[in-house]
Amino acid sequence: MQFVILTGASRGLGAAMAERLLSPSRQLVCVARSPNEALAAKARARGARLDYRLCDLSDAAAAVRLADSLGQAMKSASDVSRFVLINNAGMIEPIGPVETLAAAPLAAALQLNLAAAMLLTGSFLAATDASGAERRVLNVSSGAARYPVAGWSAYCSAKAALDMFTRCIKAEQGDRPNAARACSLAPGVIDTDMQVTIRAADQADFPPVERFRKLKADGALGSPDEVAGRILAYLERDDYGEREIDDIREH
């Protein structure tokens, strides 16, 4: 059996991955602030094992409680051949020049996009270390981790740090027995609520906004389901983790 934890499963890319992961032979644990009734209905219809946790991962204390609880769930799981953690939850805001960013939204963005993923990864690695099962961590990154974007300093910085964190996991796991494999994967531009928020930004806050409006008008955004399928196929690869920084558009 696979045991998969997926954050940000209420909508967008995460919801699309969750739907594809539903199976009676897989324990799927989803996390988001809001429920996903369509996913719950599909899980019931397919006899899939879905454990859906409501948690605000931008709240550091709530993220710690969740990480502890998921650690317990992983430790008490039996017959697991592979544990998977997909850190997908993310937010693009706050958008604007850094001198306009308020402390609270900035802290929330760094907590969600970076600190929560680090915390969940730590709990995942600790809880599964002695399991003997294969272990894979997928951090959903962004092209914006790898080049600067005016108005997105919070997002770019957190995603760049998520990339570096993934490289550090690889360095720490090294060639120890049953080393966990990790990858920070950019998913391309996808037609989700995050893109709605991006297109609604004021040009003064986000100078390249027109480029994103044009991508939508040109039908150039990936569909969440199609991208989800490609990411989950990538996660299955035998050489998963050999490239710890990658971009699904290159595959």
Ligand SMILES: NC(=O)c1ccc[n+]([C@@H]2O[C@H](COP(=O)([O-])OP(=O)(O)OC[C@H]3O[C@@H](n4cnc5c(N)ncnc54)[C@H](OP(=O)(O)O)[C@@H]3O)[C@@H](O)[C@H]2O)c1
């Ligand atoms: N869309 C793109 O073009 C694009 C491009 C590059 C990278 N990405 C990355 O892909 C991932 C998925 O993005 P998306 O486009 O699917 O975004 P989305 O449509 O905005 O969905 C974001 C997901 O994250 C969850 N989330 C947001 N804040 C949360 C919080 N405080 N606590 C817990 N969960 C939270 C949301 O659930 P709730 O609101 O219910 O909490 C939702 O399920 C993100 O990491 C994003 O950075 C997206």
